[in-house]
Amino acid sequence: MSQSKPIRRVAIIGTGVIGASWTSLFLAHGLDVVATDVAPGADAALKRFVATAWPALQRLGLAPGASQDRLSFTPVLTDAVKDADLVQENGPEKIEFKKTLYRQLDELLHPNVIIASSSSGLTMSEIQSACKMHPERCVIGHPFNPPHLVPLVEIVGGAKTSEATIQRAAEFYTSIGQRTVRVNKEMPGHVANRLQAALAREVYYLVAEGVVSAADVDTALCWGPGLRWGIMGNMMLNHLGGGKGGIEHFFQQFSGPMTAWWKTLGSPVLTADVQKKLIDSVHAEVGSRTVEELEAERDQVLLGLLEIRNKVAKPSQPKSKAAVA
Structure with missing residues (x-):
């Protein structure tokens, strides 16, 4: 070609x-x-x-x-x-x-x-x-x-x-x-959908088991690790999580607790009853807001994040511009 x-x-x-x-x-x-x-x-x-x-x-x-x-x-x-x-x-x-x-x-x-x-x-x-x-x-x-x-x-x-x-x-x-x-x-x-699916599995499990509401699990994600994920991915954040020792120290410090948590992660079955519990919890979080209003809120925050990221780091350039010049 x-x-x-x-x-x-x-x-x-x-x-x-x-x-x-x-x-x-x-x-x-x-x-x-x-x-x-x-x-x-x-x-x-x-x-x-x-x-x-x-x-x-x-x-x-x-x-x-x-x-x-x-x-x-x-x-x-x-x-x-x-x-x-x-x-x-x-x-x-x-x-x-x-x-x-x-x-x-x-x-x-x-x-x-x-x-x-x-x-x-x-x-x-x-x-x-x-x-x-x-x-x-x-x-x-x-x-x-x-x-x-x-x-x-x-x-x-x-x-x-x-x-x-x-x-x-x-x-x-x-x-x-x-x-x-x-x-x-x-x-x-x-890849990215698989990552989302892995997270969604645990989210659904925690809400279905009554550990947390849809509103609180969303707060836990978007005001906690989600803020960091908007800046760096999991592997880079692990590297920072190890402090001066980097990723090597991270694994020394956290591999034990993390693998112990893995053993307790849920595998929910999305039966009609489980889906209804999830749906009801989501609607309680949504309240009177419309899908259009939520989309507008998402896009406004996303635009702000993109503007900041574009100022900090420019996308990598293609190795050759011959195909797109």
Whole structure:
């Protein structure tokens, strides 16, 4: 695969929450975006989402030439992907649907065009198995909701994905301000969702067992370790937790207590009764606030954190700008 062609035009397949957020991000970085979705009213809904997201993107800083006017929409897949340099696919998490779609894309697109999937759980090896011509250009580019604000992208290759594709995808996402993680082995749920699932398991257990309410467990997380996780990850925080002795002292000091806690961690079964207990506790925490109000609160705090982080540490630059210049 040649890495010389710049990525200037992106095709978005599927304009739900993730696809619309990707669209906003790409537009904010001065790219041309052609979106496609067969759902009724998808065009209008997408434009409303972008317009709503735009003030936050302006606050973070728009790239030269960034404009909502660089968005076009068509319900016809073949028209959407024509002349695209990269396709960001956000279709349903159904393997047969994706295999059919990727078989079609493989036949339509120039071999140089990357096909990136936002899939949160399906493996690229299974998805790309339908591609008979150029499976090497297919890769997972898994974002986190909402992608236009949360910069993490997990990059996972399949059995037939080329190293050149992985490198070019990483360079592209990095060039638009995202933080990429290279997942070296395919795992269900990739990495970050697995971390969230591990934490959610213990959260659900503690609430279901009556140890703590949903409100208090959320307070424990977001006003305790969550504040630190917004700055550094678990391994770096462990290193700091060891004081001057670093990670070595941390393990000497805490490996015993920590492994003892592991033995008491819960494995809740999400029966109807357990789910009702969790749901009732969450609604008690939510009170009269709407989902829209909670989303606005989340995004305002997130924007402030992003602005601070961007001042302190700039995203790492791609090794080569040839693919995105």
